[in-house]
Amino acid sequence: MAMKYISTRGNAPELTFEDVLLTGLASDGGLYVPKEVPQFTKEEIASWRDLSYAELAHKVIYPFVEGSVDSDSLKKMIDEVYSGFGHKAVAPVQQIDHNEYVLELFHGPTLAFKDFALQMLGRLLDYVLERRHEKVVIMGATSGDTGSAAIEGTKACKNVDIFILHPHGKVSEVQRRQMTTVEGDNIHNIAIEGNFDQAQDMVKASFGDQAFLRGERKLVAVNSINWARIMSQIVYYFYSALNLGAPERPVAYSVPTGNFGDIFAGYMAKKMGLPVEQLIIATNSNDVLHRFMSQNQYEVRPLKHTITPSMDIAVSSNFERLLFDLYDRDGAALADLMAKMNAKEDIVSLDESKLAKARELFDSYAVNEDVTIETMQEVYNETGYLLDPHTAIGVKAARACRRNPRIPMITLGTAHPVKFEEAVQRAGFDMPALPHHLADLMDRDERVSVLPAELDKVQAFIAENTFK
Numbered sequence: 001m002a003m004k005y006i007s008t009r010g011n012a013p014e015l016t017f018e019d020v021l022l023t024g025l026a027s028d029g030g031l032y033v034p035k036e037v038p039q040f041t042k043e044e045i046a047s048w049r050d051l052s053y054a055e056l057a058h059k060v061i062y063p064f065v066e067g068s069v070d071s072d073s074l075k076k077m078i079d080e081v082y083s084g085f086g087h088k089a090v091a092p093v094q095q096i097d098h099n100e101y102v103l104e105l106f107h108g109p110t111l112a113f114k115d116f117a118l119q120m121l122g123r124l125l126d127y128v129l130e131r132r133h134e135k136v137v138i139m140g141a142t143s144g145d146t147g148s149a150a151i152e153g154t155k156a157c158k159n160v161d162i163f164i165l166h167p168h169g170k171v172s173e174v175q176r177r178q179m180t181t182v183e184g185d186n187i188h189n190i191a192i193e194g195n196f197d198q199a200q201d202m203v204k205a206s207f208g209d210q211a212f213l214r215g216e217r218k219l220v221a222v223n224s225i226n227w228a229r230i231m232s233q234i235v236y237y238f239y240s241a242l243n244l245g246a247p248e249r250p251v252a253y254s255v256p257t258g259n260f261g262d263i264f265a266g267y268m269a270k271k272m273g274l275p276v277e278q279l280i281i282a283t284n285s286n287d288v289l290h291r292f293m294s295q296n297q298y299e300v301r302p303l304k305h306t307i308t309p310s311m312d313i314a315v316s317s318n319f320e321r322l323l324f325d326l327y328d329r330d331g332a333a334l335a336d337l338m339a340k341m342n343a344k345e346d347i348v349s350l351d352e353s354k355l356a357k358a359r360e361l362f363d364s365y366a367v368n369e370d371v372t373i374e375t376m377q378e379v380y381n382e383t384g385y386l387l388d389p390h391t392a393i394g395v396k397a398a399r400a401c402r403r404n405p406r407i408p409m410i411t412l413g414t415a416h417p418v419k420f421e422e423a424v425q426r427a428g429f430d431m432p433a434l435p436h437h438l439a440d441l442m443d444r445d446e447r448v449s450v451l452p453a454e455l456d457k458v459q460a461f462i463a464e465n466t467f468k
């Protein structure tokens, strides 16, 4: 049966996967979610224990794309994507203590978890756009990792021009170079004189009004507002849980969180039947979600620039998808709530019963820079294993919030430390070597345009380069 998608704000057309892939934000400003969540029984999940990552990915992803992508084509894409990862297990689990693990999600081409979904997204776009004889414009905002993974995932797509906005001077040098050194006339890097939230706001505003593309091109999202991102990220929860004894044994996850996409994928895995007992929202000092979960006060504060730049996000887009469920999928009620939250003027609180529902599964914890560094040092001294600073935030939060030490606690290892020189050096370690395919990254030529954080200027740049 073809999967249908609905908007969290209840006032946009229902779409198929193919249209959701190409739509980004819903026309009512909401985010698309599956109308019905695919469910797997315990027996079904147990029967997947010996599957390879690619085989498992097919089981988990197919229900979401059914009706838009045929099973054999999906298999081909999945095989191609995950055979290109630098570890045969694709997402290996590394033990760091008794019942405590790091799920390594950095063996893809750009060394962060984004590759899992963005490599797939590039193939899915090619498949759909070839069939429709359409060209699109991709517009994405990055705090460092989405940008390079999106460029790497779509650079070979024939029908795509890609524009990535990153905050000027606020991503690491490796992250910047991973974006700005990729060759291709269809690749455009924009360094905006502002922060990630301004970039994300410009992307969202552009989905709302695409007149700058003169009705000739559709705008496509590579950020996790695009359901295709979340869908592929669900797989590694199943993979790691099965590796550690699920479905007979429950599991818990700690997730370094910014835009709430990765942890939302874990929440989806639970809804689909995986026995996830606890999900920890681990944040840096940009801790709006931690303050909200612990005090029931949603208040957006000015963004802080930290040694975990990828998590320097004040407004977490995907939190809306969780709120939609907490509001029993009442789109109109959610639209009212989002209007208040997005006004960023007052502190917004939820009805305590709704927050209590979230707290049954979620805990939260915020980690400052000093503690991030200490955790990198602590884990290295205990095990000889060097964490990237984002993952260190996850490990610290896991250790602080764990509910049941008998349940395996898995922290998502969201990036490789080689991307974050400042943190690695502050922690007193030598930089690891860049992998072979990036060995000359620091010598490659860069291409980037610096623009003010002004929507009309950014849109004019995109139009000029799309229609030149």
Ligand SMILES: Cc1ncc(COP(=O)(O)O)c(C=O)c1O
Residues within 6 Å of the ligand: 112, 144, 145, 146, 224, 256, 257, 258, 259, 260, 261, 262, 263, 310, 311, 390, 391, 414, 415
């Ligand atoms: C290394 C790293 N860790 C954690 C996150 C946060 O993930 P999410 O935005 O899905 O919450 C990001 C960016 O998204 C990231 O790049």
Ligand SMILES: N[C@@H](CCOP(=O)(O)O)C(=O)O
Residues within 6 Å of the ligand: 141, 142, 143, 144, 145, 146, 147, 222, 223, 224, 225, 258, 259, 261, 310, 311
């Ligand atoms: N941390 C991200 C920010 C964008 O998040 P996304 O998952 O919604 O793309 C980044 O590194 O760019």
